[in-house]
Amino acid sequence: MTADVVIIGAGIVGSSIAFHLTKAGCRNVLVVEREPHQGLGSTGKSMGGVRAQFATDINTRMSLYSIPFFARFEQETGHPSGYQSNGYLFVATNEKERQYLASNYERQVALGLRGAELLKPEDIVRILPQIYATDIVGGGFCQSDGFVDPYSVMRGFMARASERGAQLWRRAEVTGIQSAGGAVSGVTTTRGPVATRVVVNAAGAWAAQIAGMAGLDLPVVPLRRQLVPTEPFSELPRQLPMVIDMSNGFHFRPEGLGFLMAWNDPDETPGYKTNFDPAFVEKILTRAVRRVPCFESAEVNPRRCWAGLYEMTPDHHAILGESPDMQGLFFANGFSGHGVMHSPATGRILSELILEGESRLLDAAPLGPDRFAKGRLLEETAVL
Numbered sequence: 001m002t003a004d005v006v007i008i009g010a011g012i013v014g015s016s017i018a019f020h021l022t023k024a025g026c027r028n029v030l031v032v033e034r035e036p037h038q039g040l041g042s043t044g045k046s047m048g049g050v051r052a053q054f055a056t057d058i059n060t061r062m063s064l065y066s067i068p069f070f071a072r073f074e075q076e077t078g079h080p081s082g083y084q085s086n087g088y089l090f091v092a093t094n095e096k097e098r099q100y101l102a103s104n105y106e107r108q109v110a111l112g113l114r115g116a117e118l119l120k121p122e123d124i125v126r127i128l129p130q131i132y133a134t135d136i137v138g139g140g141f142c143q144s145d146g147f148v149d150p151y152s153v154m155r156g157f158m159a160r161a162s163e164r165g166a167q168l169w170r171r172a173e174v175t176g177i178q179s180a181g182g183a184v185s186g187v188t189t190t191r192g193p194v195a196t197r198v199v200v201n202a203a204g205a206w207a208a209q210i211a212g213m214a215g216l217d218l219p220v221v222p223l224r225r226q227l228v229p230t231e232p233f234s235e236l237p238r239q240l241p242m243v244i245d246m247s248n249g250f251h252f253r254p255e256g257l258g259f260l261m262a263w264n265d266p267d268e269t270p271g272y273k274t275n276f277d278p279a280f281v282e283k284i285l286t287r288a289v290r291r292v293p294c295f296e297s298a299e300v301n302p303r304r305c306w307a308g309l310y311e312m313t314p315d316h317h318a319i320l321g322e323s324p325d326m327q328g329l330f331f332a333n334g335f336s337g338h339g340v341m342h343s344p345a346t347g348r349i350l351s352e353l354i355l356e357g358e359s360r361l362l363d364a365a366p367l368g369p370d371r372f373a374k375g376r377l378l379e380e381t382a383v384l
């Protein structure tokens with residue numbers, strides 16, 4: 001078996017790369033997935049939030065391609081993305097947070113983001129009359145931010161890639177990466193060997209293991225993330241944006257007839273933990289009720305809550321590009337909570353890097369895998 005490109009992992013990132021490669025005319029693409037179905041990694045666990053309101057230019061640029069792509073996803077793939085432009089509302093509770101939103105806003109507007117705005121406390125109360133507003137000093141909002149259905153996006157990318165000739169192997173695990181003279185020559189899988197000159201690591205939270213197969217270190221660690229849906233809840237407006245309480249990172253958005261809540265527990269430790277901890281319900285509801293007191297009467301069934309893995313890097317930015325240590329080994333890893341929203345830009349960038357040697361969409365060098373050895377780390381403080 002021979003392939004022009006082997007992609008390891010059929011989550012939303014591997015699927016987008018397969019889509020963009022086949023769109024650009026590269027047809028002999030093989031995607032290798034160890035699970036019996038797509039979506040059993042982080043993609044199927046995601047909250048589906050998409051936003052362009054970031055603190056670094058590179059993350060905003062990734063979203064400036066990705067969000068309009070979600071909006072026209074059905075034309076591109078024939079499948080729905082579930083994009084809902086409800087917006088993201090960042091709520092600042094002190095002057096430092098307000099200043100932070102103001103300086104981010106300047107950068108976002110300079111990069112061409114339309115629809116971003118700074119809000120006064122009374123604007124926020126107009127959007128969410130039930131919010132506890134005594135300590136609110138301002139906010140940031142962008143209407144084109146919102147949510148997508150990650151599973152549907154992943155399936156849409158892969159279905160279109162398959163129509164254009166890509167192959168998806170399920171229940172096939174990559175067990176080794178071969179090289180000759182410092183360049184990739186193939187992979188071994190539980191379905192047999194595949195000769196190839198290009199391998200893409202799209203293995204999500206397992207990315208470091210794949211890099212290890214090539215004898216390389218990749219600083220990506222798994223970190224559990226837990227989500228809590230409420231039962232149907234009618235005391236808040238249905239069209240709410242994603243609302244983020246900047247004082248502690250608690251955020252929530254409408255989902256079905258209820259709301260989906262998330263919070264980054266600072267006591268969480270790295271590891272492959274995917275069980276939901278029932279004690280988390282109390283922790284998150286305490287934050288929820290503090291900001292939106294009527295959540296006091298929201299019901300939560302712990303059996304409907306779930307957990308998945310973030311793939312964290314030391315600077316909370318993705319690692320995109322060819323390994324400086326092995327020709328033909330590409331990374332699309334370490335999205336640190338943004339892999340769904342940045343999947344369209346990632347697919348396009350990786351496709352261009354592989355086929356043309358450089359990315360025309362945007363200069364992806366700041367996300368290059370060499371930045372750790374060179375000490376060129378980025379700083380994104382708006383991490384959710």
Ligand SMILES: Cc1cc2nc3c(=O)[nH]c(=O)nc-3n(C[C@H](O)[C@H](O)[C@H](O)COP(=O)(O)OP(=O)(O)OC[C@H]3O[C@@H](n4cnc5c(N)ncnc54)[C@H](O)[C@@H]3O)c2cc1C
Nearest residue numbers: 009011012013034041042043047049174204308339340341
């Ligand atoms: C609770 C939660 C909420 C989130 N919320 C958001 C959000 O609101 N917005 C956002 O943008 N992102 C969010 N994320 C992050 C996002 O889900 C991930 O960044 C994204 O799904 C990563 O996609 P992926 O394709 O790289 O990884 P995955 O979906 O994990 O796919 C990787 C695949 O690689 C396969 N694999 C691994 N090793 C091998 C091997 N050796 N051989 C073959 N296959 C292999 C796995 O089985 C898996 O299917 C959230 C994540 C979690 C857990």
